[in-house]
Amino acid sequence: ACNRGTDAAADGAQVTLAVSTLNNPFFVDLRDGAQAEADALGVKLSVVDAQNDSATQANQLATAATNGAQGVIINAVDTETAEAGLAPVVKANLPIVAVDRSVGNTKIASFVASDNVAGGEQAAKALADSLDGKGKIIVLEGVPGASATNERGEGFTKGLAGYPDIKVVSKQTANFDRAEALDVVTNLMQSNPDAAGVLAMNDEMALGAIQALGAKAGKDVKVVGFDGTEDGFKAVKDGTLLATIAQNPEELGKQSVQLMSKAVAGEEVESNVQVAVDTVDSKNIAEYAKN
Amino acid sequence: MSSTAIAPKKGFDVKAFLANNGALVGLVVLCLALFIATPRFLTGPNLLNIGIQVSTIAVMAYGMTFVIVAAGIDLSVGSVAALSAMASSYWITTAGLPDALSIPVGLAVGAACGWVTGAMSAYGKLPTFISSLAMLTVVRGLTLVISDGRPISTGASVSWLGGDLGVVPVPIIILVVSGLIAAFVLNRTVIGKNAFAVGGNTEAARLSGIPVKRVLVTVFVISGVFAALSGMILAGRLDSAQPTLASGYELDAIAAVVIGGASLSGGVGRISGTLIGALVLAVIRNGLNLLSVSAFWQQVVIGAVIAIAVGFDVLRRKNVRH
């Protein structure tokens, strides 16, 4: 319905990447992966950051639909609301690739993601196994209401179902934030001095927990994170973090751009691309750590 | 000696025009710059986008204008928007009650929140910064409690708020209509004039027989209702009420009001100014997206443009006061 950018054709396709937030190294990696691939393919990538707000993202998507972009890669702030937010893009007939988080029932060219529920399950099992299936643990939740929080929570519950002797003594949010986790875990260790494990919904919070635990981290209290960030891997190598569920954000970004450039060219693309989620612990850390 | 000894000059007075339209000049300059920078800015669809995008903050800021004119501040609007949207969706989707009532229910929730904030300040004597900060937290907590942290789908009528009426997006219609109503109430009714008096000099207002406490409660109820409307528009656009909806929007709403020329010390403010303030914010964001400015630098630029836009407004004041 709108003027597609013919001016952009010379340097290849013009594509918008709508990211949920760039305040988190995970998404910075995702963007870097996407940017590198875009440069390699001659795609003109414009990145917009919703700062974790669905409505801001909806605004950015509406703008993308009219600003001459030929396709939209979306890392949704929230699965549920992405559908409505994407409506103008659908109306403009632009191909859509969803990355990291699903976008409800919107008709899209492709979905590239790692499975948060499965990852949550893996994380819970890794922690439970290291505790020989018994003991008190603390769960650190992400931003209340965010889909990653809900899905990983679901995964945790599934994973712990097989370990009746693991007791969750406290579930508290630290909003995916390292500094907040530091205070929350410090406080929780006061009320639960005998806790033996911390199950965190991302690496940032796991690192905050480690900071709070001090010398106890990795020894008296095991910590498991999620994401596989650089700092997370380093902590695994140091032995303070038992395990992290490594997503491969660079790969997510890279694949999404590849798929998009095909879709723009009118080629058929695979509708569902799974990027592997791995449990990274002391055994396989060597394969992941950069230094 | 005549009581009106000093006759004002007639004819078009540039200074006077600037005096009343400082932020407007900022907005026009901003639009011109964007028009030169990218041809995509001044297209029909993009202008419609801006209209839709500005609606949530502007509607919220209309209500905030009343509070600020009365020398208060309402930090709870983002949370109230979320709770109202959540309640109106819960009403139909979870509780299965009639959809026709879901918008009234949302508005009533907003009014009730505003009433509590206002009453804490009027009768409990808390500074409005504190009463509304407390409500910001409490109301967000309640939103999480009733939604259990999960989004709830909106009913048909709330979704309609985010849809189109013929070719015109409903949010834009609400933006205009509720703006006219707000301006009317603020300038033509006793409620509005009382807000100005209370904000301008509370003691003088009280000694003139104006019911200061009731005025304070009223402006917060108005703010709550506008916040609720704004929250439902937002939920309607997303077809879903989110527990994190509109969080942090309070600063944008306040900024819109202040960019529009209101004073946080009360007694001054206009709905048209507030709309311009909200437009300044929406146009900057839209323009930076159009120009593909990197996300990190966007924040730097947004901050700078806010300062500059208000700077224009300051220029006007220099021309007028001494």
Added chain:
Amino acid sequence: MSSTAIAPKKGFDVKAFLANNGALVGLVVLCLALFIATPRFLTGPNLLNIGIQVSTIAVMAYGMTFVIVAAGIDLSVGSVAALSAMASSYWITTAGLPDALSIPVGLAVGAACGWVTGAMSAYGKLPTFISSLAMLTVVRGLTLVISDGRPISTGASVSWLGGDLGVVPVPIIILVVSGLIAAFVLNRTVIGKNAFAVGGNTEAARLSGIPVKRVLVTVFVISGVFAALSGMILAGRLDSAQPTLASGYELDAIAAVVIGGASLSGGVGRISGTLIGALVLAVIRNGLNLLSVSAFWQQVVIGAVIAIAVGFDVLRRKNVRH
């Protein structure tokens, strides 16, 4: 005829004590409630925790007190804390420059940010709400730009700020020492008195020859320096400067100052009050964690407790004024 017709009562005056310690009473009640609710609250280690946890907000709020006393508001403190922490870590970790200078570099960045905010308001005549809101955005953007959105490890000296000195945590030492310095500057020096005068009645201050503009810039520089210190403590505790560090802390810092009895309209405020205000916030959070209150209800309770704590402060004012 005696012009001091109303002789003050002598001896211990309960009303006067309450008058000066409204928020303190709130804090004591809060602590008693927690002591009854959980035996873990009143243990040495937990009290040390609270001391450490309160340090970041309290130090930030000390600086904020100067701004609020001068009738301003500083929304940029969270961002300034982040940029300063990031700059001090970048200095040594990324740029490889001498660690000994990393703390001074962080403080200088804070001072520079404060200077810009203050100058925008003093010389550019922007309301402080707007100048500091603009800085909030700009400075956070700069933090993201220099860090590229990733955490940077802190150097040894910044890490030391988050560590221990013997058995005493360094953050607690800084909390006490910087509090004493802040109180001294606010109450005993010309800088502090000028801030009170400007906040109490700007026009009177100006007519008395007080350099109002310079005073405004100075309070923002002070706020920037304290924010920087606070940011470095936080980064030191995490051994890493995060791009999202301290975001949203501005509201907590302002709340601490207001709970502590300061007025947002200026002219009133005490460092000891601010410390109490920060303690109220930290104790609530600590207590709710100890009691394992669900995350959703925590927010509801925090909001309610803020309102009640300030309510105690309002009680006192009733007892004193007419």
Added chain:
Amino acid sequence: MSHDALLVLKNVSKSFGPVTVIDDVTVEVRAGQVSVLLGENGAGKSTLIKMIAGVHEPDSGQILLDGSPVKIPDTKASEALGIATIHQELNLVPSMSIAENITLGRVPRRFGIINRRAMRQIAREALDKLGLNLDVDTKVGELGLAQQQLVEIAKALSLDARVLVLDEPTAALTKAEIAHLFAVVRSLKTQGVGMVFISHHLDEIAEIGDFVNVLRDGKFIATVPADTEENELVRLMVGRDIDEQFPRVAQEPGSQPLLSVQNLSEGMLQNVSLSVRPGEVVALAGLMGAGRTELIRAIAGADKYSSGTVLVSGKKLPSFDVAAATRAGVGHVPEDRKTQGLVLDASVAENIGYATMAATSRGGLVDRKGQRERAQQVAERLRIRMGSIDAPIRSLSGGNQQKAVFGRWFTAGAKVLLLDEPTRGVDVGAKVEIYELINEITASGGCVLMASSELPEVLGMSDRVLVMSQGRIAGEIPTAQATQDSIMALAVSNVHRENEMEEN
């Protein structure tokens, strides 16, 4: 121009936007003399002295100090030249102590650290000059208006200036304080200080002044000796004669009290009872701090009272409820127009209309046209000098602002007028207008309770005088029999005489 001129304003002019407020005026200040500035409200007196104080710079013309031209861009510069100014409106920081206010902007310090002992010392010395025995650690906000005015004066005195400007310093003071102030002024004269004195109390001119510069509509009219006859001064000032300064037309009072106060106690007020009948003007006299303002505020509903009743037409008014009092027909002109009377950013029309806004509204809509018209009418009656009825009231001169507060209650048709220093800062001509309105209100069956520190006003405009002392009503005198001396005698009596004076 005489050669002992210390400071000369030479051909100065000043405009605000299109309005010329000072038009080519030349005046001088001489060492050891008091130069009086006389003019109607809005004539430009304050604007003129603000040029010396560093608040406004003249658009054209020169300021000469000791014969050489100087620039006074700000207050600091003014102070540096040895000029101290007491402005018409108070410029104090209410949240700070008396000592801090007196030393504002020049606290004794070493290395930036305040010497609090020296600060208190300076303050105490300044208060002593005025014979004031106040605790220098008291917060200024806790003082009554008169005491605040004295602090402001003390602050200027402590500067030891060569030129002292006093813009209506006596407007809020009672006789006793004025006497103290004049004693200080006389001793400053002997020390060679040059002074500018502004006042609307003509009797003070002969008492303290040396010569008088008269301004009218921003223009210089004449310089005359201070002992010029009052009638002549008035003629120079307003350009016409004023027949009678106090045109009170007494009425036969009604039989039932319209306002009745019974055993009211609160704070310093102890068991105050009084009643005012329709058609009556009752004056409240007393020394500074006698409790007149407190009483008026309690009756108006502005402050709580712990015991007692207030009745209007026999109906009890709720305590601490101004809105209810307003509905019952009570109008209150507060002591301090700036903090209690006016919304400075709002227009003249709005300020006049606050008390009638709700009552004249229809369906919640403000009757904008009617409000403006009513405001315009009362502004004309009171000769309020303004840019237009829509100009912010901030831009009016002090006296004109005062008239607007009065106009508010006249417009509202108040039956019971509570006036607290109603003519503070109002010029002789405009005072007469206000008095005429008071007559009109009593003629139509209303009544007036008027606290005033101006004894001529008390004697000239009231029917009965109630004298307060230390929170009690010390006695009552019919105005016809009252003299300044008989009032003062009661005012200084601290004895408990309520039994003798119970009225009705």
